[in-house]
Amino acid sequence: MREFITGNIRRHIEPTSEEMDILLSLAVSRTVKRKEQLLKEGDIARHQFFVLSGCLRTYTIDTGGKEHVLMFAPEDWWCSGDLHSFLSGLQSSNTLEALEPSTVLQISKDKLELLYQQAPKFERFFRILFQNAFVFHQNRINANLSQPAEGRYDLFRKYYPGLESRIPQKYIASYIGITPEFFSQMKANMIRKKS
Template identity: 40%
Template sequence: MYTQINTGISRYVTFSDTELAIFDSLLEYREVPKKSILLRAGESCDFEAFVVKGCLRKYYIDTNGVEVILQFAVENAWISDISFSIYEDKPSQVFIETLEDCVLLVFSPESKEELFDRAPRFERAFRILMQRNLSVTQNRLFCTIAKSATEKYLDFLELYPTIPQRVAQHYIASYLGISAEFLSKIRAKLAKH
């Protein structure tokens, strides 16, 4: 059950079997059905989840009542609201919802701190994960500002190659910041080429 997450976290730091056993012992296994809301705006986020199986989305609702998707999380990805809830102790501004039946391995802030106390090298691994997350977020911001809708869609396909077969087109359009109709036109144009 822990092979997937252990392989993922060990890409950044080499751990002993003892350290990985501590890590695994602090994870909570959760099976979560499709269309479950794990976090609502206004709540405090008390988890960081690793996706063993399934697909989730993180989104907010803008002032016009439109859902704006910030992230998809599929196998081997992490999802949480670390920007407001966990590290700043503020109510979340986002929702996290399962789009498929999911299997997750979950940390609470307390279990993560216990991990750092008992196996300090994990702090480095999670710092590297955080830096990678910041890089992805920065690239997404650049893409949103500087690229055309077609370029954004092609970048999306590179980042999330399995998502178009797994989620409704309007979710992808929301992530890209365009209408579903415009996305259909982009896809039709690309199919001709």
């Protein structure tokens, strides 16, 4: 576990062994069952999660009761379920749920503040993570407004390589904003075009 999360963190900062000790002393490892919710709509997002194994999904439910998948968090991803709620302390409009049995490392907002004090490099790390999350969601909004379904599907495969074989198609369809039936038809058409 230590090597895995250290590899993730070293993409943005170079923590010392002591700084990693501080992070790992403040974070808690948690095993999550399939369909277990780590954040529910209406709650306040109080944790950042690093996915050690498994896959999480963040979704919202519209006024008609339809689910809309906003993002996935497979291994080696960080997420909160609702960054706005995490940063503002306001209620979440999203739900964060395990799609597979998962193991996560979670750190509370209070412990994160303590981490910033004891190992200031991590403030830069999480600032970069939050900036990257903003850019990711901005690009997703732009794609949803300007790309056809095939283009959005290609972006899904780019952002989440290998995930398609692990999760139900209905969640991918929801993520790219189409029905599962249209998704099946679109994939069949794409295969026909290639042959």
